[in-house]
Amino acid sequence: MRFGIRTIDEFELEGKTVLCRVDINQPVDRKNNTLKDITRIKASVPTIKELSDKGAKVVLLAHQGSDIEYKNFYTTQPHSVVLSQLLGREVQFIDDVCGPAAREKIRSLKNGEILLLDNVRFVSEEQTLFELKLCLTHEQQAQTQLVQKLAPLADLYVCDAFAAAHRDQPSLCGFEQVLPSAMGRLFEKEYCVISELMENPAHPCTFVLGGAKISDAFMMMETVMSKGVADTVLTGGLVANIMLAAMNEEIGSGSMEFILKSNYGEYIEKAKELYLKYPGIIKVPNDLAYVKDGKRCEAVVGNVPEDITATDIGSATAKLYSNIIKESRTVFINGPMGIFEAEETELGTKTVWNALGETEAYTVVGGGDSITATNKYGLTEKMSYICTGGGALIRFLTGEELPVVKALRHAAEKFK
Numbered sequence: 001m002r003f004g005i006r007t008i009d010e011f012e013l014e015g016k017t018v019l020c021r022v023d024i025n026q027p028v029d030r031k032n033n034t035l036k037d038i039t040r041i042k043a044s045v046p047t048i049k050e051l052s053d054k055g056a057k058v059v060l061l062a063h064q065g066s067d068i069e070y071k072n073f074y075t076t077q078p079h080s081v082v083l084s085q086l087l088g089r090e091v092q093f094i095d096d097v098c099g100p101a102a103r104e105k106i107r108s109l110k111n112g113e114i115l116l117l118d119n120v121r122f123v124s125e126e127q128t129l130f131e132l133k134l135c136l137t138h139e140q141q142a143q144t145q146l147v148q149k150l151a152p153l154a155d156l157y158v159c160d161a162f163a164a165a166h167r168d169q170p171s172l173c174g175f176e177q178v179l180p181s182a183m184g185r186l187f188e189k190e191y192c193v194i195s196e197l198m199e200n201p202a203h204p205c206t207f208v209l210g211g212a213k214i215s216d217a218f219m220m221m222e223t224v225m226s227k228g229v230a231d232t233v234l235t236g237g238l239v240a241n242i243m244l245a246a247m248n249e250e251i252g253s254g255s256m257e258f259i260l261k262s263n264y265g266e267y268i269e270k271a272k273e274l275y276l277k278y279p280g281i282i283k284v285p286n287d288l289a290y291v292k293d294g295k296r297c298e299a300v301v302g303n304v305p306e307d308i309t310a311t312d313i314g315s316a317t318a319k320l321y322s323n324i325i326k327e328s329r330t331v332f333i334n335g336p337m338g339i340f341e342a343e344e345t346e347l348g349t350k351t352v353w354n355a356l357g358e359t360e361a362y363t364v365v366g367g368g369d370s371i372t373a374t375n376k377y378g379l380t381e382k383m384s385y386i387c388t389g390g391g392a393l394i395r396f397l398t399g400e401e402l403p404v405v406k407a408l409r410h411a412a413e414k415f416k
Ligand code: 3PG
Pocket: 023, 025, 065, 066, 067, 128, 163, 164, 167, 368, 389, 390, 391, 392
């Protein structure tokens, strides 16, 4: 038992059917039916391998794509191919989640065999919109089709999906109500590293917050500043644009339209409050970049053209941020500085990421896009710790008990 949660060491696994929830959500190349990145899949391998090596019949549940920020559900079939390669043993796949075909397949598994079910979010109960609109309790989640159909076939539920631990969905929080449950090795490791860092980071401690997952970013900013964890918060991406808008700076009509269209307008007020409360800690860009006629252009804040969309921090800001990173002793990074996928707007992310590679600080990278950027710039080996979670990491840093942690603790009490 660790953190009030059981670990897989406490269970006899030989011949047992184990439902194992993993987070192998990855960017997909739909044209070729392949994955553009496999970091999370690699990170999930140790738990799956251990369960299989110990003779369990392993049933993997996973989601692919989000219904909130982007509509991009996709099958988990390509993930089974990658998993088979990484494990060196077959990972079977079935294009069903909890229907008769999936259940039949689960019943037919032999000891040590591994089966990946299709995207759990193909089941409507599992979607984030469903979670947010209906707010089911964990007991109610145990009544959903997914849990009702699969739990009777299993002996144990293992959650290794730390990256989705902030989601309150049946595949993550429902099974703990009806099955003995444990966290997997990845979950345990991520929880451990992050909680230790949060409690005792080496100072100066810098948070680099970019990207477009706004609600998460704003939620944790206040906690890490008020608790004295963060000495500096460097903002980039949409987080920076919202901060600048809160300070009544021109960010370009395209940037503003994007903020309002994404329903992030309310965060402008929140940003104002935070900036006034912690003026020395939050840093905003001095210059911004945008694309005009296919070329990168930069403008100093205060002199930004009205008709642009800011898609990167400017080069002066990137340099300034890099210096701060190099002088830090701990750096948390979540979210890129701009649209780093395009050549014209990658300078900010590339410069900041290179500084992360060079700093002596303990660097913790979290979130899908941040991991993709780390891989793109060949810095994977240079980072101290790469956390598979983005939203989950940030939510964890708010100090809130994550829904999955709560559910796993409940199971530890209920099934002693
Ligand atoms: C992630 O990509 O952060 C996790 O897989 C959770 O995905 P979600 O934000 O779509 O729930």
